[in-house]
Amino acid sequence: MQTDTFSTQSTTGVAGTHRETTPASGSIAATAPGQLRVIKRNGTVVSFEASKISVAITKAFLAVEGGTAAASSRIHETVAKLTEQVIATFERRMPSGGTVHIEDIQDQVELSLMRAGEHKIAREYVIYREEQARKRAARAALSDETQAAANNINVVHPDGSRLPLDLARLHTIVSEACTGLADVSEARILDAALKNLYDGVSAAELSTSLVITARTLIEQEPNYSYVAARLLADTLRAEALDFLGVASTATQGDMSALYPRALTAYIARGVELELLDPQLADYDLDLLGRALLPERDLQFTYLGLQTLYDRYFIHSDGVRFELPQIFFMRVAMGLAIGETAKNTRAIEFYQLLSSFDYMCSTPTLFNAGTLRPQLSSCYLTTVPDDLRGIFGAIQDNAMLSKFAGGLGNDWTPVRALGSYIKGTNGKSQGIVPFLKVVNDTAVAVNQGGKRKGAVCAYLETWHLDIEEFLDLRKNTGDDRRRTHDMNTANWIPDLFMKRVFEGGDWTLFSPSDVPDLHDLYGRAFEERYTHYEALAASGELKLHKTLKAENLWRKMLGMLFETGHPWMAFKDPCNLRSPQQHVGVVHSSNLCTEITLNTSADEIAVCNLGSVNLPQHIDEGGLDLDKLRRTVRTAVRMLDNVIDINYYSVESARNSNLRHRPVGLGVMGFQDALYKQHIAYASEPAVEFADRSMEAISYFAIEASSDLAAERGSYSSYPGSLWSQGVFPIDSLELLAAERGTQYLQVDTSQTLDWSALRAKVQHDGMRNSNVMAIAPTATIANITGVSQSIEPTYQNLYVKSNLSGEFTVVNPYLVNDLKARDLWDGVMVNDLKYYDGSVQAVDRVPADLKAIYATAFEVEPRWLVDAASRRQKWIDQAQSLNLYINNASGKKLDITYRMAWYCGLKTTYYLRSLAATGTEKSTIDTGALNAVSREAPAPAPVPAACSLDDPDCEACQ
Template identity: 60%
Template sequence: MKREDLIGAHMVIRRSGETVSFDRAKIANAMAKAFLYDAHGNLYRPGASSLSAAQRAKVEELTKDVCAALNRRGESVAFRIEDIQDQVERVLMRSGEHEVARGYVLYREMASQKRTPAPTMGQYDHVKSYRRRDGALAPFDATFWIAIIESVVLGLENVSATDLFHEAVRNLYNEAKETEIENALVLAARTKIEVEPEHAKAAARLVLAFQLGQDVFGKPVTLDEVAAGYGEAFIRGIEAGVKAELLTEDMSRGFDLGRLASAIRPERDRLLNYLGMQTLYDRYLLHVSERRIELPQAFLMRVAMGLARNEIERETRAIEFYEVLSSFDYMSSTPTLFNTGSRRSQLSSCYLTTISDDLEGIYDGLKENALLSKFAGGLGNDWTNVRAMGARIKGTNGKSQGVVPFLKVVNDTAVAVNQGGKRQGAVCAYLESWHLDIEEFLDLRKNTGDDRRRTHDMNTANWIPDLFMKRVMEGGEWTLFSPNDVPDLHDLYGMKFEERYVQYEAQADAGVIRLFKRRPAVELWRKMLGMLFETGHPWITFKDPCNIRSPQQHVGVVHSSNLCTEITLNTSDEEIAVCNLGSVNLVNHLKDGRIDHEKLRRTVRIAMRMLDNVIDMNYYAVAKARLSNLKHRPVGLGLMGHQDALYILGIPFGSDEAVEFSDRSMEALAYHAYEASSDLAVERGAYSSFKGSLWSKGVLPFDSMKLLAESRGGQYLEVDQSITMDWDNLREKILKQGMRNSNCIAIAPTATISNIVGVSACIEPQFQNLYVKSNLSGEFTLVNEYLIADLKKLGIWDELMLADLKYYDGSVQRIDRIPEEIKARYATAFEIEPKWLVEGAARRQKWIDQAQSLNIYVGGASGKKLDEVYKLAWIRGLKTTYYLRTMAATSVEKSTVTSGALNAVAPSAPAAVAPRITAEPALEADGPVCTMRPGDQGYEACDACQ
């Protein structure tokens, strides 16, 4: 080593008197921070929120100068901390870095202040009194507020009640309003989330103590007071809900409320983080005149009660349901949480409809959309039946205007009927790729062109037959028809579709069919991908896998998926398909580095019972939906927390190990779900259309992969077929017992319920390691607590690391101090090769009887890359894909860390509001971008499924 690296036996005497070995890295770290402070002591001088390459080189050079100067004092010298810091100042001054030297002086002063004992109460005697909610002045009693904060931080090792108190009070003024004091305390916790994630739980508990305390108890309360009063508050809330006609009368008369109250676990409120608590407050908890009448655990017990109303042992089942909900082992979908126990208990998540090719049928479809959306259902509409532009209308001898004008009305209906005033209405229109209007359909979300032929608010999806993909792969031609000329194509799939389609092409060549177009299949495919990249729509979904692998192909055809592309159920003029959703939290079902099958089986059996109950308890706004749901009884059990599980297991998302985990975890979930449905059939009877289904023939979902392979002629299907569980035994059980539900598994986006639970959404990779999330409750700082925990273990989580993480927009890939292993584990969505998303999804898809909401993230997207990814999705047998993401979300603000003001929040409820300090625009994308991004309000509106 060089002499300037201090290779001698140099030691450092700390302020405590302890002697430790000299570490040059600490000098470099402190000096780097000095480059980040401006002359006023603010972290980040303008335009330099992290060190440039030149600055890093300068830091290295100056560090060597400091070491060389210290080395000249002799070989075995013990330096005091202050001596080293003085030498750093001298080197900075001599090198001409006067502004940086000033920053270093300020850095030393700030560090000194942190070591100074906390201020005494007397130092904040500028707040002598405050104004209560009733307008009266009251003495400011610090002891009262401190008691609440101490109850809040109990068990949070890295959160200080005193720090939170002083941070809040020094920003107050005399005679401040009571709500301002509460907001200041919540803000004090919120601003520290990025530094220490435990503050997210502190902020959540402050909301509970203040906002909910005021609403439910009439005053701010400690968490001990909340726990003591929970039972009475629960009973009072149920009775108030019934009186206000929010809940049905049997919610109070039909249950032993005292028994249920005693089963409530108040301590489980501590599982909620700030985003989850505020989301519950704003959107889920019952309120009368904007005053909440239930606490979080009371809300979950009320949901459990609503789902147990048709059970013989109501209280026993309600407590069983409550246990899985309150522990966050499982969570029901948003419509179920919204409406359980209400007088209009629309609990189902999504509805799929087929629109008829006549004016009456079209407007009946629009009316059905409005009625279903009113009560919080997400919609998927199949429009393939409707004749194309230019097709003859027999009744008037005129020509049709095609599908597009009607879709404009669908779009405006979704905006007008905003799901009971709770969130934006949401619908997706599907069109098969042979429809003559398909090219105009592709343009619907463009921001240019005739606005009367654009739908800026609704979603669209391509419903693509295998034959089209074969023509793309083989460079063939593709013919577009009007459905009134080829009426049976809509109901055909697989080899039968291919045979009939070729016959229609021959008729077009012979002049029998006159209204058609012919295009190179590759040309249309490129336009599909181009519009997907430019507008995020239409999504790519595949008709044949959805039908060939459908357990219900004996009673109908799957004509579309739903709003979020995970539901694949039959629809017709007589039946509107309905699906009822909920998701298992994968994180809570890991034990000793593997899946805890015993616990997972127990959770899944309870969850499947709850989902089956939804079908019977549900309010049906449309008769065709009731008919379909009671006949087939489909449910969609999914999962969330997949990325969190990988973090816990130490597996990078982009790896063979992660793909294998996707396979095994999905196999386990599916096995237990199918077994649970079969056992429910013993107790309650099989669903009425079971006979003739694939289930009744002993063909399980993974068996149906062989059917798809046969349909494709042994080509274009490459999927791993490994299994690890006893499926033969389950097959025999199903043949003997039947199934309670025609469909059991679907992975929904879990956009909001994962916020409540505090885990990553469904099967999504981590979007960023630090970012601001926007939803209907405002904006929230989200930080990857697993990453911070690992950086703490390595001893490198500090102010400079936070600065770098912000500067690189939540990415760790260009931060030198972070080991490569950590970089691989915490690669974010756009840093993962999209093939890994597809490979993991393919392993899951073989077990799933429906589909999955699979977002595709592509960094540096190009036509070639998109072509490869979506062809791979088809070859791997995926049924559907969801959004294409080609850019990052809003970049993390470069804000003043030391001042404590971070990432402004503007919630709709009475929560604290922070000023924005500085903000930088989002990164520019490589090209046109999807307008719907994780964290955006529009994206979260897609949680009509969840």
């Protein structure tokens, strides 16, 4: 019976409050019968609490039957019935109340189990205390049996040598892994791991046994995620240090002495293998080695460290010879390579990265300090309307994707199906056949084998091919006109949304007939569009189609629901609020809808991303503005350095990036920051925090870019920009309102910082970067740092996360800590979270305040997501990757949500997400099905096929 997570107090039914809940089945009895009180074994008398009975019975069931989906359902039903029987017995015996000994209650529980035919459960219930005593003793020291067995085990090492198991070293490794962590047991890990060993076990299997043992305990105690990571780090050390010739084995305690030596050996070996830039050898490696902080290896969760190992660490023939702190130092050195005081700056950058206060985007982490430092995240292109230009754009896609760039293609200029082709005297096949080629190119050029190629095609809503474009991700129809592996997005002018609101008509054109619409927005677009509508109505413009705007809108929403595509992005706010509208037009966003930069036939827009880890800047008083300012200043400097260091595989990308120097500083861990302040996502305080935190980041980022301009000079296209006119993102809302009309815009314009002083500074010193802010998805770097991604609410409080590194149990540590503080975290709560798919809403013993704080993504009304995003958007010169979570999605809900997104001034939206068809594994560790994903959980609504919560495509930005 695995009941070591139970407390004796819980089993004996010690009372707390009179509020009774049964986590197995919901509420069964509001109060104890009469005024019944319980005599404990030590003689004290406490009030009766029926929930303790259900908890004790549930634990006994779990110990015998486990927590599989089938078992969980039976347990919930049976426990509810048995608990009611026990309560009814005491109600009959003492209708007016009285006292009863704890032994009598336990006898009655055992009797009820026997009468129900649950003999095995009853037996386990009776021997529970004896087992608990034995397990407590086992935690203090390894059992004699295990110790004796360990003495007979020999381990086969990679060189073929066969040596006795070094039990002392195992003790050291596991002890180090558990140091400083509450509620974890060294002996428990050793006992369980050693039981799975055998004579002749390999060293790799030995390490794996320790890691797997810790992994199985994560769902019961989140701190075991740190234990598993530290045990994994032992494997990493052995692999890297042996390859570098520094040491064959090492413990965490040895790394203070070994890390400096390892850095020097690593640089030499990396340069020799032509994996690292030889310029890294020009640093003061002794100084940098002494700056490494081995203790920061301890802050990784298991998911974070495994992700780094699998996908980020530099390797040779499959051997990873990069260690965590060396990894961060390599990135820091790569970003400081052009600095005058490069050693000092490298240490500054390293300290910021290794603290998790800020994290660079994935391409920067992949490639900084290497021979081809392609550090930029996103590339935006406009595809011209000629065959050579189209295939030239596809070649550009391939070259940019090869080095880990995410792509956004503007396809609006390409003529529609049925358009006249003068050169052949024929008719065009439209954009769809070319998009099929783009799709297959993305599959073929898979970012160097590190992750899938990722591209998003954008099309304006007036394009004659828009209806076929909407169908591209469908799983039915002619597969030659489908693109299953690429993303699509609508580039929607405000006029279309007005027509939807007003119930008007909408006309589709071929861009070959209306070429100027592509570069127009605001009132100028409206005037020209209505002119073309008049020409179509008079018969002067033959190729067109008129339909109800609302009907097209419904089809757009229907395809979003069915396929997750196309996403919705709004052309006019992206342009009217762009600081760079004096030198071009924003024709699309990027792969993840947060970048809004100009593109043309001569310029491929480039953006360089990184994210502030928001919860790292929360203390007892809320947002630590001084620390945040320091972080942002260093982060903006690192991002600006990317532009000059970056490897450009396409010349037009280089020209654009050096001319405008855009960067995108974002945030991640927004939900964690709310947890640390005990703020519910679905609340006005959360919306206010979104506003104030983004205001601070915006202020500090603009200030930092202006400081860099004073040091290094403004970007070349600064004159004439909104910056040069003293128009900041918050001010550009007035431009949008003037063009769109105030009746179609509702935004908050409050502010708290001294923006007038900053405007004066920018007009005096200039700006180093045309754009400074953008909130990316942060799918992978949030995993690395162990926080919630981007601005997302928590998906579930307990679930299995699947990505390219495997499957990982994820438990919300904030919830666990709050439940522990109220003596509510136990095996039954784990079972309940599994049963209710990570939700606490149906678990009656969870207090209402915690239910509000720990509401999951699908339990937060979409309006709160939109409201918070609207407050952020007013401070951001680019956009934000905003996923919209809608439970039980319907046409009406989608209609209201997306209208509201436009009405509240958002520039873009990202994925529409609905509850997945797969749920958390309803099992305990006893089943042997570690981290399996159950498909037995009910789904309230159909799920768009492209709505994986960890879609690798999302990681192209981060």
